[in-house]
Amino acid sequence: MASIELKNVFKAYGDLPPVIREVDLQIAQGEFCVFVGPSGCGKSTLLRMIAGLEDITAGELRIGGALMNEVPPAHRGVAMVFQTYALFPHMSVYENMAFGLGLAKVDKKVIDEKVRAAAKVLQLDHLLERKPKALSGGQRQRVAIGRAIVREPGVFLFDEPLSNLDAALRVQTRFEIAKLHRDFGRASTVYVTHDQVEAMTLADRILLLNTGEAVQREGSVAQCGSPLALYHRPRNLFVAGFIGSPK
Ligand code: ADP
Ligand code: MG
Numbered sequence: 001m002a003s004i005e006l007k008n009v010f011k012a013y014g015d016l017p018p019v020i021r022e023v024d025l026q027i028a029q030g031e032f033c034v035f036v037g038p039s040g041c042g043k044s045t046l047l048r049m050i051a052g053l054e055d056i057t058a059g060e061l062r063i064g065g066a067l068m069n070e071v072p073p074a075h076r077g078v079a080m081v082f083q084t085y086a087l088f089p090h091m092s093v094y095e096n097m098a099f100g101l102g103l104a105k106v107d108k109k110v111i112d113e114k115v116r117a118a119a120k121v122l123q124l125d126h127l128l129e130r131k132p133k134a135l136s137g138g139q140r141q142r143v144a145i146g147r148a149i150v151r152e153p154g155v156f157l158f159d160e161p162l163s164n165l166d167a168a169l170r171v172q173t174r175f176e177i178a179k180l181h182r183d184f185g186r187a188s189t190v191y192v193t194h195d196q197v198e199a200m201t202l203a204d205r206i207l208l209l210n211t212g213e214a215v216q217r218e219g220s221v222a223q224c225g226s227p228l229a230l231y232h233r234p235r236n237l238f239v240a241g242f243i244g245s246p247k
Contacts, residue, residue, distance in 0.1 A: 003029040003188040004050060004155060009059035011045050018057065020045055022219035025207060029154075032181050032189045036199040037209035037242070042220060043192040044159055046209070050190060051080045051157050064154060074103070079148035080157040083164060085140045087132040087147075093119070094128040097146045104151075111150075118146040121183075122176075138169040142176075149180070156181070156189040162198065178202055196243060200227045208239055 004027040011020035020042045027033045035043045048054040050061060052073035061068045068076055079100075087096050094115055101111045119125045122142040132140055141161060148156060158177065162170045178201075181189045193199055199206050208222040208230065222242075223235045234240035 003027055003031070003064060004033075004190070005060070005062040005065075006050075007060040007062075009046075009049065009061065010057045011042070011049060011054065012057045017216070019215070020049075020220050021215055023059070023221055025221075025224065027188050027190065027205070029188055030185060032178075032191065032202060032204045033207060034199040034203035034205070035190065035192045035207050035209060036194065036196065037222070038211045039194055041209040041211040041215075043194070043209060046220075047080075047157055047159055047190060047192050050076075050155070051078055052076050053080075076155075077153055078155040078157055079151045079153035080159065081141075081144050081148050081161050083160040085132070085144045085164075087140060087143055089132055092129050092131060093124060093135070093143050093146075096132070096143055097150055100147060100151050114150040114152075115146075118149045121149070121180075122146050137165050138173060141165065141173060145177070145180070149184075152184075154187055156184070156187055158189065158191040160193055161191075162193075162195075174198060174202065200231070200243070203227055206230055208242060210238070214238065 006023050006025045009020060009023040010018045012018040023046065035046055037043055045054060049056050052071060056069050063076055097115045097118060098111050101114065119128055122145060124142055124146060127135065127139060162173055165173060191202060205225065206227055207224045209220050210218065210222045223230055223239045230239060230243050231245040234243060234245050
C-alpha cells in the first residue's frame with residue numbers, strides 16, 4: 001500500500017496561476033523520496049500540502065489510504081523538520097523535544113523515556129537542560145529532528161534541513177538523516193532540497209519539479225524515478241541539465 005498518494009494535485013495562491021499543477025505521485029511505505037528542483041519551483045508548497053500547512057486547491061492527498069485534504073496537521077501522522085529549526089527559544093532541549101507528546105497527552109513517564117532515547121541516538125543527552133540559543137546550528141537541527149522522532153510518525157517531512165549548516169556538518173547530518181530513515185524501517189520520508197548531490201545520494205526516488213513556463217505546458221512533474229533512471233534516461237534537456245547527466 002502506498003503510504004502517501006497524490007492524485008492530480010494543484011495549488012494556487014489566491015487568484016494567481018497555479019504554482020503546482022497535475023502532480024500524481026505514490027510514495028511507498030519505507031521509501032525515501034526527494035523533491036528537487038530550482039528555487040521557487042514549488043517544493044516547499046508540495047511538502048507543506050502533505051503536512052497540512054497549506055490547503056490543497058484541487059486533487060486528492062491520501063496518507064495510509066485515508067483522505068487527508070481536510071485533516072488538520074496534528075492528525076496526519078506526519079512530523080516535519082524545517083530549514084530554520086523552529087524551536088521554542090524559551091524552552092530547554094528536553095521541553096522542545098517533549099512538547100508535541102505533551103500536547104497529545106502522552107503519559108509523563110513515557111514521554112521521558114522517548115525523549116531520553118531520542119536524545120541518546122542524536123548525541124544530545126548532555127544538552128537536555130540547555131536553551132536553543134546556547135546550541136550550535138548542528139545541535140539545533142538535531143533537536144528539531146529529535147522532536148520529530150519522539151512522535152514516531154509514519155511520515156517524516158524535511159524541508160532543506162541542511163541549508164543553514166556549514167559544509168562539514170552538512171555531510172555529517174545528511175548521513176544521520178539517511179541512518180534515521182533506515183532505523184525507522186516502516187516510516188516514509190519526503191525530503192526537499194535544491195541540491196542535486198543531496199538528492200542523488202539520499203533518494204530511493206526523485207521527483208524533479210518543473211519551473212516557469214514548463215509548469216503551465218506539461219505540469220509540475222519534470223520526471224520521477226530512481227536517481228539512476230534520471231541520470232541515465234533523462235526525459236528532456238531540463239532533467240539532464242539539472243541532474244548533470246549527458247543527453
Ligand atoms: P521552493 O520551495 O521550490 O523554492 P515554494 O514552494 O516556496 O518554492 O514557492 C513556489 C512558488 O509559489 C514561488 O513562485 C513562490 O513565490 C510562490 N509562493 C509561495 N508561497 C506563497 C504565498 N504564501 N503566497 C503567494 N505565493 C507564494
Ligand atoms: Mg522551499
